[in-house]
Amino acid sequence: MRTLVFVEDASDELSQQAVVMAKGLGGDVAAVAIDPSGGYAPAAWAQTLVEIAQSRGATAITAPGSERGNEILAHVAAKLDQPMAANCVSVAGGDPATVTRVRWGGSLLEEARLLGSPLLYTSAAHAIAAEPISDVETVPVTSALSELDQAVRVVEQVPASTSGVSLTDADVVVSGGRGVGSAEGFSIIEELAELLGGAVGCSRAVTSAGWRPHSDQVGQTGSKVSPEIYIACGISGATQHMAGVKGAKRLLAINPDGEASIFAGADYAVIGDLHEVVPAISAEIRKVKGT
Amino acid sequence: MNILVCVKRVPLTGGKIVLTEDAQAIQTRHLGFTVSPHEECGAEEAVRLVEQHGGTSTALTIGPPEAEEQLRDLMAIGVDQGIHLVTDGSEWDPQATGAAIVAAVRAQPEPYDLILFGNESADSGNFQVQVRVAQALGLPVVNGIKAISLEGSSLRCEQETSAGRDVYTVPTPAVVSVKEGINLPRYPSVPGRMRAKRKPIEASQPAKPQARLAMVRLVLPETSNKQAEVLGHGAEAAPAVVEILQSIGVM
């Protein structure tokens, strides 16, 4: 097995995981990054990888299951017209290769066979522990690009406005679901988040109802968060939502329904109505802090 | 602007997924169906672009006969017409899906200026059909887009990153996959629903090629056997919660 791993950079955790998973295939593993100085250009970068892979006789090409990793590998697969498996939690070489990959944002797994060569897959985030990458080879973008390969490239980068703690970086996320009941109902969620220096999150039901902006949405189609503690208030725990909180270190769920799915993934439970519980927690924090 | 938006019928799951006995699919007996959330936004975006710039929006799906419901749902919010590639309901792998879409697009008399996808489907999440379609059609493709604006014959597309926003300018015709949050899809109005019934759907039954990403079976991930520790009932639990918050150092 000769495996080429696309890495975003040596310090990127998902890239490190991708290398670890690739090593599990056995054989040679080469970690390759692409010189980003020309700006991110997915098709061009993919073409570069294809050429390197072909020149080195790679039998597998892989990437981390990140936005870019998946995008680039999809281009590689399209260019080679070979099958590709995205977000694998395990992979085994052989003919055919077999993978176990993530569906439904992690709520379901699929065992599949890949009938093609080279073996193309991306590794699912956090499926495997990261290890430092000893040698990353940074290669320039190939010069042999088609017009199409050059058509798409990042032309501008707009920095994020830095107001408050971002959802993805926050140590505490206080999140509200359908149970909050209304846009106004979020005032108690905001209050608790502020007291804890955290960010406000919400479920998809909430954004669909127009109570919060989509940027607050945690879940399969929203943000994936990784706080020290995630406080889920009035969230039932639909699979769509749970896909976004897998990275949380601890989960505290507040829900009147003791059988709510949210408790299945929770470390701590408060059974009750969030409209009573959340203000009580805020009051208790104030009391403890003496403010 | 002629816009095609590609969508997939997926079940609306609750808190617990149940598989069919043969582990080939999700048990959907009690579930409703929708299109993937990203795609729903894609359809809304198509409708808005047509509202702003004129043209026609078309929704395409590959799916069982029942997937017509999803095409009608999107027509109810303003999509003009539908293309239904009718299957027996079994899953098509990304290459087969991409090839069928490409064939359908090529069969149209007029080329599309924009082909919209969701960034990935809610269920299988293969992250690749749109790239395969673009490659085959010789079109540029951008992914994970959360803002689209038409600038001349190019599209300004914005992508959210951890650092802010990456901006692409893409010449049309192009393929763009979008993410939820690009817009807030409208609810269908009753007149919209009724108009949807009369809008045209072109149905055909493409032959299904051999899968190359061949699903063997679905597996439910092992649920952690952890038992949530009940800190209490109602407001009385507050001190216990604060104790936990203190112990993990977030206060």
Next chain:
Amino acid sequence: MATNDSASLPARQRIVIIGAGIVGNSVAYHLTQLGETEITLLDKGPLPNPGGSTGHASNFIFPVDHSKEMTALTKESMRQYKDLDVYLECGGIEVARSEERMQELNRRMVSAKTWGIAPVSLISPQQIKELVPFINEELLIGGFSTPGAGVVDSLRAATLMRERAAQAGMTIAANTEVLDLVVTHGRIRGVKTTKGDIEADRVVIACGCWSPRIARMAGANIPLTPAVHQMIDIGPVPRFQDAKTLVDYPIVRDMDTNMYERQDGGGLEIGSYAHRPILMDSDDIPSIEESALSPTELPFTQADFELQMEQALELMPEIVGDESVGVRYAINGLLSVTLDGLPLIGETPEVKGLWSAAAIWIKEGPGSGKTVAELMVYGESEIDIYDSNIARAYPHQKTKAHIRARASEGFNKMYGIVHPAEQWESDRRVKLSPYYEREQELGAIFYEAAGWERPQWYESNASLLEEFGDRVTHREAEWESRWWSPIINAEHLALRDRAGYTDLTAFCIFDVTGPRALDVVQRVAVRQMDVPTGRVVYTPVLIPSGGFKADLTIMRMADDVFRVVTGGAWGMSDLKWFSDHLPADGTAQIHDRTNSLTTLGLWGPRARDILSSVTADDVSNDALAFGRWKAIEVGSLEVIASRISYVGDLGWELYVPIEQGAKLWDTIAEAGLPHGAVPVGAGVYGSTGRLEKCYRAYGAELEGEYDVVEAGMAWGKVKDQDFVGKEAHVRQRSETPAASMCTLTVDDHTSSSGVKRYMMGGEPILTGDGEPITDAKGRRSYVTSAGSGPSIGKYILMGYLPPEQATVGNQLTVQYMGERYPLTVATIDSTPVFDPDNARVRS
């Protein structure tokens, strides 16, 4: 179990209530009010909304219903909702798109007056428009306005009642699923749950759609089916943007399309009972965690709602046609539907101590809760629920197939124009009498009676119309001619002039046997049952407060065998009542003979000639007097001939084993031929015949709200032996009754349009000035039964009147279809209007 929530359950309780929706909470609250506090209320779901039908109900209440019982339950529920301060009175309008519907709205006016619901009015399309400015009044002919209609917060009501019950000592266990019910020797012993077991003396199933599943755990049957009710919410509605309350505009029921539209804050809720019936099995309802919304909010099926959207659009174009107003919520909501559209209340006949409080909707929830609590504590309830008694169903009526058939048929009649005599079409021909083939040959028009096919009249008797000519009244208006034929009146006259024989197979018959059989019948029956073998006793059966539970006949067949014969409609309820009074030690038993015996009635002046021509036994008055039975031989048949009559003529009920029925029929028919005897349908037996004799019927004249004295049936002295209701009965005999059962005749049937109209029952009896008549107990006078009296040439009504109105010759009126008709009080006691001396029956 996801959480380690180990709040422990009590090890034993007097009562466990399963289900914390509006019904379970209401039962709990009322039980605590009545002093029962050792109660646990369980639900598998969370509180306050455990995921049942209460959680997605549209929550509105229109108080007017044609059924007395349902109106009473609804009125009581409204009272409670108002007490709890969760009732928002917004008014409601039932609108008519057709003339036929306007007639139905006229009937609603009548029912409102009968049951005392005011104010109500018929309003014009323009008036509707003023109240509901977004309606397209051009589609409408008129409307029935109920300003007192309103919307309730049922979850809040449930919560308040639960809290009050908890304050009284009740234990609440949410998120606690029932795994099994423990039954030994036919009695409930306890409940096994995911959080432990509870021993209990009584268990109440208030589980809505899930009730059949829970009942089955105990081997009991709560015969209902979950059915889908489609509902959508559209918004935001610009007109409702500044709504002052949740509902600023009256609720609109679009009766012709089986739909409703109501404001819900900034949105408009549109619901339908018009779509195809979509039934489920209670075992099929998804779990809470499998559900995208809740277990009873299933995915909306758009295709079933297409027509409804169009109909809503045409009725309310301003809102429904607004492009900016979107469908924000759409569900296939589950609710409970039964074999006859009525609730299932009471102890299950299968398991002692296991109670059903099921198939109860929001509008009758708290009233039903109170009723269940009273039945459990007192054995009777303020509101008599004879129609909703779960014991009413015969075995075949409790099968899934039957319930599904009837629920499907009944679903689209939710707002339908239902005629009082309308017959079910589905799942018929299940129970056929031994005479069925003969009856078919005679062109019988079959109605359903207790599940049996029973002739209402015979087309073969059409020739009698000519024979009796002017003595037969015909009906001019379509409504009253529907489900009716003048042949009924002709059959009546043939019976009175000659003889008639009638199929009584639908009787419910059971024997009480054993050493203590006498004690049982003495305890249940008002009349003296320690009579010689060979006697037939007609007796009231009372509830503890002296109101009626039943009226029936009991034949003493032997020293230790008493044969109870009761009408099919209440047969199963009566059977349960007797069973409930059996000694625990097995020294008396009940044997149901309903399906092993058949009855053929033979009455008329020539009846004795006919019977004596086929038997060698002496059937003279001396040998077989009124109120006696005797075994006689008719050819090779041994027949029990019972000398009683519900049509007031000479004759017998003839009983034979059911397989010999056809032979009996043939024998009687043949012997009757030379005497001019004809087959006679139930139109005579149950209506014209009995009305001329002023015989009371249970469920019409006789019910829990009225006592024996009021019914004019306090004949003879009170027996020495104790019986249920004796104390009250003795007291009632010493008091002046607040009302008396009277018979009235209609003086003039001619309406303002010149068409003769005939009341159907249920109409208000008014003073000559048109004022409602109310007795000292607050009960209104209304027509309990109505029908022709062909022999007396008058149309007969029955009804209770207070003493000041109950005088022979008193002139009163009756309201019918928007007009009033003059009446005269004919009798004020049990004296019949035909053959007042009862010479015929005793001849």
